[in-house]
Amino acid sequence: MMREQSADILIIGSGIGGACMAAGLSTSGASVVILERGEQLPQSAHARNPRSIFVDEHYRPKEMWRDAAGLEFNPGNYYYVGGNSKFYGAVMLRYRERDFEDLTHADGVSPAWPIGYHDLEPWYCAAERLFQVRGALGQDPTEPEHSASYPHPPVPDEPAIAAARERLRKVGLHPFSLPLAIDIGRWLDHAKTPWDAYPDTRTGKFDAETAALALALAQPAVSLVTGAMVERLQLDRDGSRIAGAEYVKDGERFVIRAGTVVLSAGAINSAAILLRSATERHPGGLANRSGVVGRHFMNHNATAMLTIDPRKRNDSVYQKTLGINDFYFDDGRGGPPLGNVQLLGRISAPVLKASLRWVPDFVLERLACHSVDWYLMSEDLPDPESRVHVDGKSIVLAWKRTNMTAHRGLVRRMKEVFREAGYPIVLARAFDKRTPSHQCGTVRFGHDPATSALDPFCRAHDHPNLFVVDAGFMPSSAAVNPSLTVAAQALRVADHIQSTRFAA
Template identity: 60%
Template sequence: MWYERLGSDNSYRAFNPGNYYNVGGNSKFYGAVLMRYRAEDFGAIQHREGVSPAWPFAYDELEPWYSQAEQLYQVRGISGEDPTEPFHSQDYAFSPVPEEPAIAQVRQRLKANGLHPFSMPLGVDIDRWLRKAKTPWDAHPNCDDGKMDAETTALAKALCYKNVRLQTGSRVTRLKTVADGKRIEKVCFIKDGQEQELSPKLVILSAGAVQSAALLLRSASAQQPQGLANSSGQVGRNFMNHNASAVLAISPWYKNTSVYQKTFGFNDFYFSDDEGGAPLGNVQLLGRVSGKILKANLPRVPQWLLNKVSSHAIDFYAMSEDIPHPESRISVDGERIIMQWKRTNWQAHLDLVKKLKTVLKAAGFPIVLSRTFDKRTPSHQCGTVRMGHDPAMAPLDVYCRAYDHPNLFVVDASFLPTSAAVNPALTIAAQALRVAAHISAKDLQS
């Protein structure tokens, strides 16, 4: 459970954030959309409610690592369909996941109306996936059955090295520094109810944007009362999570016979609202929303009716950028994790949903319903231990190394300086590969 502060009187409401703790992390359950940030996302972007700041390096710096990450995660895709797509130095190794006929029909209608739908880059071997069961893959855990995740791709490769060992069932509780605070000396963890310690030369913290920040804050000591890696005071701040909504387009004349559905997206409103205004965001298909999924959200509506609605609906995900804000933050109160998400750029998201409804109506869906993902669904959490050139404003340098402790790297969604309006996993993987190469080249591990 995490907690949300209710008012200024320190009362909290507990919530289940829908995050997963397992080998492979949240990518075990993710939607497997493995998409690059757009090149422009690395520069400053003026949004309706503020500026999304520039990254400390340009797209070109990460590009080769995006290519490597795409190869590692066996991403299925095709270049050239999306006008916002950045330069690729390497083609996708696999062609896109085949589109089902009911979905191809809608893609065609949107295209005929002037939009630019593109095949989504996906880490799914669909033949292997469907062999197990005819289901979508969103939110289904992978058991090495065709969905590429951090365990089945990256970790499996790492474990081939003799000097790599995986220890499961261990929860890290604290990092300790040497007396002058300059180096991490110990990693404290609990396994089988026993407190244990490791004393590594190099520590790479990759617990996810919320847990990594919480661990650094909980590791406060007399020398570092603000927590570790936190002389900037920025650890836990700049928490971002996309503004996102599910949008269901329904027509009595449309029959959705698809199983997985999730094959195309469009970025026609990514850089502008199409009328010269500010950026709105990305639209992509969701995994198929069945009658049972609808029932979980609408318990009073009879199942037969929801099944009927689902069979005539196609389901989208609209996603808009959240801009970093110092008061949007993760903090800790003892063992409790407190999430105070200050949403930004909300009007842009409402406008994206409005635009999407208009284009779906024009494509032959007279009923279009939307539902915002709750503030307490931090699936795309990021930004809490950001990287930057200025140690006064960012805890990490451009290789994710803590300015305060040279033997500590934080390599997970925490480092992201901005959220863009793109699913985060491929960018995290690309930067992880870049950081690993840097550590290896500089021989920092010894």
């Protein structure tokens, strides 16, 4: 027998999408319940210990997924209050105006969105205020129009990174200050470490928990239930509206009923929940008349690049303050787009040890001391056969990488540029399927119910009280971090729900 609960609005997931929905709806007067599968990240010595994080993998989930060949792998998909944002690099880049339009790449076309940049622009501003973004305008040649300045000045370059910035300027590039959701003073006061890929135990990073969720939970009508594993959505008697959700907590089964349901479990898990919720009337899963749920999975093509100058020592602590978009819309020689480049958090010997376990520690230490570390990111194009399946309670992720011509071109181009800038040794290593941190595209939005699951406000075409608000709604991945775009769309959707009084 299941225990029954009720709310006006149910939000499933407390990552960027769910937390920003909660923040946007927190003053609506409606009762809002957020279900989160994980618990709050505890403060512990592991949180700033690179060996615990990268070598011992203390924080990685215990679950296993399968790939298209049936081989199991352990995904880097985190389950805590705040979701994957607890480990994110806090980069809050806007998508560029042309990212919302058809854009031709070497291996295909990135499709247009059902909304344009200017539909989202005021919500980008609101999200930047919510996450207290530090940034500077006027440095990036691809920068879209901003109707407001960043709330705070940029996080300063450390001396070694300021020198790297100058090297890149001298070879004709336009390095820009990354917009970052980080209070660097608070972060470093706690411990002198990078923040990228480090868990945030509420010590200076503005993520889904510390920015949006904290604002929402300040309202008495908003509540959070942790350790709540949602298994499926329930339909009402006529099969058109979502009645609520079934979840398990501490071995006990619950059903929570709500007038409005927001699914924000992440692009992979939101698709899995919809597919697991299949009924006789909806055998392909809920919100899936079009058949697109679970399809068009995208995850940025990404490579780590170490630029090494044995003559120079990199003594930076956090490092991650620069981005490069000179090859975002073309290769600099009249060719198609290549992608974005940005600094990684400072790479230390324990971080390298996670991938190079056979290399002696003293070699890795010397390598780390003389390297500046970069993240190269290219757009992954939507393919209907790149998809999420469910097999009982197991997730099968059949990711078909696309647009690798562009990504290989970006790697080659950056090797050329970095060598020209005076780095004699340049090493590169691609990220693998264990890092689905920029997952998107599995519950895409659009105008046509035949080719999309959601309308432009992320409302399901098939179910008038269901919204899916995480990176699953994105019809393209662009080539920059998706967090700010998810936050902006969530605030836009929350405003739409309130303005149409849909939750009443």
